Amino acid sequence: MNRVxxxxxxxxxxxxxxxxxxxxxxxxxxxxxxxxxxxxxxRKLGLELKAVVIGPLAQSIGRLELGSAHEFGGFLASQRNGRGVVLHITELL
Structure with missing residues (x-):
């Protein structure tokens, strides 16, 4: 299962x-x-991750303030160029 x-x-x-x-x-x-x-x-960890949201949820997430913390649910997929992964956000928790 691919769930993040x-x-x-x-x-x-x-x-x-x-x-x-x-x-x-x-x-x-x-x-x-x-x-x-x-x-x-x-173990302390930190990471930055590319993410994309497609569909009606994009409008809601587009209104979130930069610097604001939230919980995002979705799945991981390869980037179009095949280098690295991107989180496809399917829900704002």
């Missing part, structure tokens, strides 16, 4: 665009910082 839930801050937001099918689409960059336990030891 991520607590993150919206650090960058592109302009609203539209797919060839006419659906709204929005590109984002999300940042996450936390401490997790790995092999019984605490």
């Amino acid at each position: 839930v991520l607590s993150a801050v919206v650090v960058e937001r592109g302009a609203m665009r539209y797919t060839p099918a006419g659906l709204p689409a929005l590109d984002l960059r999300l940042a996450h910082e936390s401490t997790v336990t790995e092999a019984g030891h605490p």
Whole structure:
């Protein structure tokens, strides 16, 4: 199963665009910082991740303030150029 839930801050937001099918689409960059336990030891981690939201949810997420923290649900997919991954956001939790 490819399911991701991520607590993150919206650090960058592109302009609203539209797919060839006419659906709204929005590109984002999300940042996450936390401490997790790995092999019984605490580990600090931080990451930035490209994200995209397509459809009616793009309007709602487009209104979020930069710097605001939220929980995003979705799935991971390869970027179009095949380098890296992108989070496809399907819900705002």
